[in-house]
Amino acid sequence: MSLSAMLRRLLYVSTPNEALIFSGRTRQVADRDVGYRVVRGGRALRMPLFELVDKVDLTNIPIDIEVKGAYSKGGIPLNVHGVANVKLPGEEPLLNNAIERFLGRSRADILQIAKETLEGNLRGVLALLTPEEVNQDKVRFAQTLLEEAEHDLGRMGLVLDTLKIQNITDDVGYLNSIGRIQGARVRMEAAIAEAGAKADAAAQQAQNWCAAEIAKVDAD
Numbered sequence: 278m279s280l281s282a283m284l285r286r287l288l289y290v291s292t293p294n295e296a297l298i299f300s301g302r303t304r305q306v307a308d309r310d311v312g313y314r315v316v317r318g319g320r321a322l323r324m325p326l327f328e329l330v331d332k333v334d335l336t337n338i339p340i341d342i343e344v345k346g347a348y349s350k351g352g353i354p355l356n357v358h359g360v361a362n363v364k365l366p367g368e369e370p371l372l373n374n375a376i377e378r379f380l381g382r383s384r385a386d387i388l389q390i391a392k393e394t395l396e397g398n399l400r401g402v403l404a405l406l407t408p409e410e411v412n413q414d415k416v417r418f419a420q421t422l423l424e425e426a427e428h429d430l431g432r433m434g435l436v437l438d439t440l441k442i443q444n445i446t447d448d449v450g451y452l453n454s455i456g457r458i459q460g461a462r463v464r465m466e467a468a469i470a471e472a473g474a475k476a477d478a479a480a481q482q483a484q485n486w487c488a489a490e491i492a493k494v495d496a497d
Contacts, residue, residue, distance in 0.1 A: 284322070287322045287323045288322055288323075289316070289322075291316050291318055291320065292318070293318045294335050294336050295317070295332050295333060295334055295335055296315055296317040296332070296333045296335060296365075296372065297316040297317070297321065297330055298315060298332075298333055298376055298380060299316065299323060299328045299330055300313040300328065300330075300331065301313070301324070301327050302314065302328060306369060306370060315369060315376070317367060317368075331381065333365060333372075333379075335366075335367050337362040337363070337438055338362065338364060338387060338388050338391065339360065339362055340360065340361045340362070340388060340391055340392050341360060342357075342358070342359040342360065342392065342396055342399060343356075343357070343358045343396070344356065344396050346448075347399065347403045347404075349403050349404065349406060349407060349408050349411060350406055350407045350410075353408045353447060353449070353451050354447060354448065354449070355403060355411065355446070355447050356444075356446045356447060357442065358444040358445075359441055359443055361395055361437060361438075361440045361441070362437075362439045362440075363387075363436060363438060364435070364438055365379070365434065365435065371431070371434060372434065374432065374433060374434030375433070375434025375435065376434070377434070378433050378434055379433075387435075390433070391435055394433070395440075397429075398422055398425045398429060402421050408447070408451055408452060411445055412445055412452050415445070419441065422442075423437065426440065
């Protein structure tokens, strides 16, 4: 085999959306020894007989999150649907956690682990909030969930890129009844405000009439 042919067999090129993991030789990272080196967005030669090469996909993994019958604060079971994007970090030392946990695992395996983690976090956050808090402020709910999930996913070497709560329902009609009560309250407050405005206008009109009559008497 010619030298050029051998080099082609040993040369590996990494695209911007992947990392190459050359495992088999020890090096030091953050005061500890690891049995691999990482190449991202470049090229490197594999040491024959000593190294194996794996590719790690760094693109987003879309995840559909759904929990049913998760108890909120106060004991009302809620159903929540959301979407998230997770990915493996592109830089060390965060990437080291992902390599040690997921190297050799399929993308489907990573998706399932991240999904179970997110849904567990979702149930935990729901238990701390009332149905009213969850339903009225989805942004705060999602932010609280994001903070919880980022910590747990980060320990596994995953990055939570985006998270959005899409739908919140329940099977007992509790949220619908809250909506009806709130709607009735808004209509009542609007009616009171309108009546108050009419009363103020009538009082002002009477005051103006009295002033006009007094002015007439003074003129006579």
